[in-house]
Amino acid sequence: MSPDTATVACPSCGGAVPQMDGPTHPYMESSPGCWHVFGEILEREYGNPAFAAQHRLTVDNFAVQHPGQPSSQSIQSVCLHLISLCLVLERGVAPAYATRVLSAAARDKQRFVWLTPPESLGVVTVADVRAVSSARDHTQRVRDWAESAWTAWSPHHETIRAWLPGEG
C-alpha cells in the first residue's frame, strides 16, 4: 500500500483507511480498507513477538469498534471483547489470563444482550496503530487504542462489569 493511496473514513470506526475493494468480516462490519489494515496489524503481531505483547487488545479493540448489526454472533462478540477490555484495563489482569476467563464467560452467553453502540467508538483507530513502526510505539498505541475504545463504551460499563466472572 503506497503512502499516497487515497483514504476514506471507515463508516464504523471513523479511521482514515485506504479506499479499496476487498473482503470484510461477516459480522464485524467495516470498510474493506479497514479490514485490510487490521490484517496488516495482525501480520505484524504474528510475525514478530516484540509487537505481540498487546495482541489480545488488538483483537478486542477492532471487534468493539466494529459492532455491526444485532445478531447472536455480533452480540456474543461485542460482549466478550468488552469484558476482555474491562478485565485488562480496569482489573489489570494479564492479557493471556483474560483470554482464559473469556472462554469461561462464553459459556454463559445467553445473558448477553445487544448494547447499542455509542455515537463515537473512540478517536484512536487501526489507522493510528498502522502509522507507527517500532515495537515499543506499536505496543503503546494499541494500549491507547484500547483506552479510547473502552472509554467510548462508557454508557454500558456498569452492564459489562456485572458480567465479569464471579460478579454476575
Ligand SMILES: [Zn+2]
Ligand atoms: Zn473501521
